[in-house]
Amino acid sequence: MTDRVNDTAVPAAHTSPVTPFQRLGSEAGVRALVDRFYDLMDLEPEFAGLRALHPPTLEGSRDKLAWFLTGWLGGPNLYVERFGHPRLRARHMPYSIGIAERDQWITCMGLAMAEIGEAGGFTAEMQDKLLTSFAGTADWMRNR
Ligand code: HEM
Numbered sequence: 419m420t421d422r423v424n425d426t427a428v429p430a431a432h433t434s435p436v437t438p439f440q441r442l443g444s445e446a447g448v449r450a451l452v453d454r455f456y457d458l459m460d461l462e463p464e465f466a467g468l469r470a471l472h473p474p475t476l477e478g479s480r481d482k483l484a485w486f487l488t489g490w491l492g493g494p495n496l497y498v499e500r501f502g503h504p505r506l507r508a509r510h511m512p513y514s515i516g517i518a519e520r521d522q523w524i525t526c527m528g529l530a531m532a533e534i535g536e537a538g539g540f541t542a543e544m545q546d547k548l549l550t551s552f553a554g555t556a557d558w559m560r561n562r
Contacts, residue, residue: 437492454530468522
C-alpha cells in the first residue's frame with residue numbers, strides 16, 4: 419500500500435497506525451539518516467561527483483533534506499512550512515543530474531540506511547521500500 423506524496427510513492431502513512439517517520443525514530447532518526455548520508459558523500463571517493471555538485475559546507479543541505487524527509491515519511495511538514503511546495507525537480511534544475519549522479523545518490527542513501535540498520539528501524543523491508551521510493555524520485559530528478 420502506497421500513497422503519492424510530492425509525486426513519489428511512499429509507504430502509506432494514513433492507513434497504518436505508525437508512520438515510517440515514527441518507526442525510524444522521529445526527528446532524531448531522520449537527522450541520523452541525513453547526517454550519515456552526507457558524511458558518506460563527504461568521505462567516500464565513489465561519491466565525489468555527487469559531492470562536487472553541493473556547496474562547500476553541507477550544513478544547509480543537511481537541514482533541508484532532514485526537513486523534507488520528515489514530511490515525506492509522514493511526520494510534520496517542516497520543509498513545506500519553510501519553503502512552500504517542494505518543487506523538487508525544479509529546485510534541482512541548477513545541477514546537472516544524469517545517470518551517474520542519480521546512481522551515486524541512490525547508492526549513498528542505501529549505504530546510510532544499511533549502516534544504521536535494524537536498530538534504527540531500517541529493517542530489510544523498510545530499506546527495500548524506501549530505496550524503491552528514493553530511486554523513483556532520484557530518477558525523476560534527472561535533467562540530462
Ligand atoms: C538524483 C540525484 C540528486 C542529486 C545529484 C541531488 C543534488 C542536490 C543538490 C546539489 C542540492 C543543493 C544542496 C544545497 O543547496 O545545499 C540538492 C538539494 C535538495 N535535494 Fe537533492 N539531489 C538528488 C536527489 C534528491 C532526492 C532523491 C531527494 C529527495 C528524496 C532530494 C532532496 C533534496 C532537497 C529537499 C533539497 C533542498 C532543495 C532546496 O530547498 O533548495 N534530492 N540536491
